[in-house]
Amino acid sequence: MGAPRGQRRRVRRPHRPNRRNRPKRTGHSTETGLRGLLSTRPAGPNLRDLAQPLWIAVGLLVAGLLYAAADQGTGLMPWHRLEVEVSEAEARVRAGQVRNAHLAAQIRDLRDDPMALEAAIREVIGWVRPGELRVDVAAPPDALPAPPPHR
Secondary structure, X not given: OOOOHHHXXXXXXXXXXXXXXXXXXXXXXXXXXXXXXXXXOOOOOOHHHHHHHHHHHHHHHHHHHHHHHHOOOOOHHHHHHHHHHHHXXXXXXXHHHHHHHHHHHHHHHHHHOHHHHHXXXXXXXXXXXXOOOOOOXXXXXXXXXXXXXXX
């Protein structure tokens, strides 16, 4: 097909500057000719110019986070401890609200229902109506706790 592989003629191409020698593109507003009219890239900052400040900002952020994690007075551990205390306090408040609602229902029942009032009096105080006989049933002896051993 032509010359052997090692003896091929090199085709000379017109000189094109490599990436290092090319002029910087700053956007369509500064380019001239047909290339500037057809360009869709907006003019903007060069990313290489932003890289160093970006790395500095990331480094400062990481340093701040490490300091916050390591600080015993105002760091992450005291914050976590306070979060646990707050959640425990909220649980106690919810339990108190449930107890208050139960007690309010008992008060309402004792005010409005005479049978509930009588049952409470009989249970708590041990009163009986005239003519009734009160019977206390003792627990069997095996149900009682064993006395402590003598020394």
